[in-house]
Amino acid sequence: MQTGSFRWMKSLNKSTILNIIRLHGPISRAEIAKMTRLTPPTVTNIVSELLQDRLIVESNLGISTGGRKPIMLKINSSGFYVIGIYARAKKLDAAVANLDGKIVYECSCFLPDNPDETAFLLELKRLSEKALAFVRREGQQALGIGIGMHGLVDPLQGESIYAPHLHLKRVPVKKYLETELNVLVEMENDVRSLALAESWFGQGRDLANFITVNISSGIGAGIILDHELYQGDSYSAGEIGHTTIDIDGPKCSCGNYGCLEALASGPAMVERAKREIERGRKSILCEKLEGNADGLTGEAIYEAALDGDLLAIDVLADTGRFLGVGLANLINTFNPSRIILHGGVTRAGRFIIDPLLETVRSRALERPAEQVSIVVSELGKKATLIGAFTLVLKKIFAPAGAAETD
Ligand SMILES: [Zn+2]
Structure with a gap:
């Protein structure tokens, strides 16, 4: 498919109907007319175009309300594929998915050490070619490639402004x-892609205001x-990892304290x-590490906490409290209906989550704190990849994408 000929969603009504079929299908033409308040002939015309584009299919007959059984419409989920790529410090992961978000193929590769722009691209x-070859072997068409990349990303230009772990700047x-x-290519920062993944396939589906927070080697929202998706004026919105929690706290990689x-x-x-x-506090971690504290991992701390180790429990509880302060600030600022947690740190479960919730309850304003639900993502380790291919789906389905092609 040529990117220049990408004009499917040129009308707002067309993308509205496509979205209704995506969210409420199987659905009849009459129900669509009722929901959109468009006239039945308009709905029929647009539906014919969507059928011709193969984006939707007619499905089994619906339940009759007296007359002839209506023909139902649903997304042609296996009619096209989308590709998602997660570009991080040392590795690239790719996934091919159908329009329902079901991953049907995966491949990945390691990046060379300190790649220059040419080597990275x-x-x-x-x-990408490997993923596209799979799509061709299946006799299918790829609607586009979405890339979730670490660092600062300009989603409009599709440019990596700064990728600190790769030491790359301004990669087009x-x-x-x-x-x-x-082929159509869409790009976004990896953590912001997570929010898109949740909004299409996770616990943010259909929610107007919610926030995803990723807590791993870094913290971002x-x-x-x-x-x-709120991007900010220069695309750095969501950098809550670098908001100050303790003015006398330890030095951060960004230079702040x-x-x-x-x-x-x-x-x-x-x-x-x-x-x-090192201060000499007793812990089963000392025996396990046999004096070599360099081998300590988050996983080991969690396991020690499960064994009842007080030092490990305290460290996890402090982590939960710090996160709770960070989330309380987010809740007071944005008043979201849900916060969805991602990342390795959430695997420590109740040791972190309980003190986190307690801190939010005591520190955030009462009303927004009562209304927000704080949950752990159910999308699993592939969430960023899901977010990456959702970039393509969003471009195709959303009215905003249509305006650019008009
Ligand atoms: Zn910082």
Whole structure:
């Protein structure tokens, strides 16, 4: 498919109907007319176009309300594929999914150490070609490639502004791949992609205002306001990892002191446990590590907590409290209906979550704190990949995508 000929969603009514079929299908033409308040002939015309585009199919007959049984419409989920790529520090992961978000194929590759721009783009192209080859083997068509990339991303230009772990700046990913592969390419920051994944396939489905928070080696958030991903004026919205929690706190990688990330990320948690051990506090972690505190991991701290180790329990509880302060700030600022937690640190379960919830209850304003539900994501380890291919779905289904192609 040529990117220039991408004009499917040129009318707002068309994308509205497509979205209704996606969210409420199987659904009849009459029900669509009722929901959209469009005239039945308009609905019939647009539905014919969507059937011609093969984006929807007619399904089994619906329940009759007296007359002839209506023909139902649903998304042609296996009619097209979308590709998602997760570009992080050392590795690229790719997934091919159908329009229901079901992953049907995966592949990945390691990046060379300190790749320059050319080497990075070449690996990205190779992996994309591998995914596209799978789509062709299946006799299918790929609607596009979505890329969730670490660091600062300009989603409009499809450019990696700064990827700190790769030491790369100003990489024109979209322009390069679209030229080389002749396919639609969409791009977003990896953590903001998580919010999109939740809004289409997870616990943020149909919610107008919610926030995803990723807590792993770094901490970041994806903010959905009025059903839209909030990017910020220069695309750095959601960097809650670098909001100050303790003005006298430890130094952060960003140069500031006492950032949430410097207190509650995976590495920060390990650092605190190490310091306690070095101070001579007793813990089963000391025996396990046999004096070598460098081998300490978040996983080991969690296991020690399960065995009742007080140091480990305290370290996890402190992490939960720091996160609770960070979330209380988010809740007071944005008043979201849900906060969805992602990342390795959430695997420590109640040891972190209980003190986190307790802190939110005591620190956030009463009304927004009562209304928000704080949950752990159910999308699993592939959430970023899901978010990446959702970028393509969003471009195709959403009216906002239509305006650009008109
Ligand atoms: Zn910082």
